[in-house]
Amino acid sequence: xxxxxxxxxxxxxxxxxxxxxxxxxxxxxxxxxxxxxxxxxxxxxxxxxxxxxxxxxxxxxxxxxxxxxxxxxxxxxxxxxxxxxxxxxxxxxxxxxxxxxxxxxxxxxxxxxxxxxxxxx
Numbered sequence: 020x021x022x023x024x025x026x027x028x029x030x031x032x033x034x035x036x037x038x039x040x041x042x043x044x045x046x047x048x049x050x051x052x053x054x055x056x057x058x059x060x061x062x063x064x065x066x067x068x069x070x071x072x073x074x075x076x077x078x079x080x081x082x083x084x085x086x087x088x089x090x091x092x093x094x095x096x097x098x099x100x101x102x103x104x105x106x107x108x109x110x111x112x113x114x115x116x117x118x119x120x121x122x123x124x125x126x127x128x129x130x131x132x133x134x135x136x137x138x139x140x
Contacts, residue, residue, distance in 0.1 A: 022139045023047040023064055027057035027071040027083065028101070033124075037070060040128035041135060054078030058086055061093060067139045069098040070131065072124075073113075081116055088117040097138040101126060 024046050026037040031052075038048040049064050051057035053075040060066070069087065073080040080100055087093045097119035113121070119138065122130055 021045060021047050022067040022135075023049060024068045024070060024135060024139075025049045025051060025057060025060055025064070025066045027051040027054065027069065027075070027080065029053055029072065029075040033072065033101075036126075036128065037131055040131045044132055044135070046135060054080060054083030054086075057083050061087060061090075066093070066096060068135055069096060070101065070122075070134075071098065072101050073103075081113060084113075084116050084118060099134055099138075 024041055026034050026048055028034050029052055034050045038050065041048050049060050049066065051060045055078045057071065071080040071083060084098055084100070087096065087098065098117065100113055100118045100121045101124050102121055103124050120134065122134065
């Protein structure tokens, strides 16, 4: 069964890179432009993994993650937060909202694929 990854980022190029990395490995990729869009896509699709940027307009990554974790329909869905190198010191705060892990931006394509394989097969 094909696994679906939701990529949430206000950068079209970041979303496209993630999709280019994941699709050849058999993943279906759903893209969202911000947290509000991401929540809508969570409700409209069966999402197996979320990869989200931190800083986005309308609803940032943390607000979206909190909303996902507050909705029992999405229990058990792993969430990876993408953060800029300088934000690493703040990661302990983000664990509290329920992130499964994190990756630094700029990310490496093989890192995205490796995390997806590790978390959802």
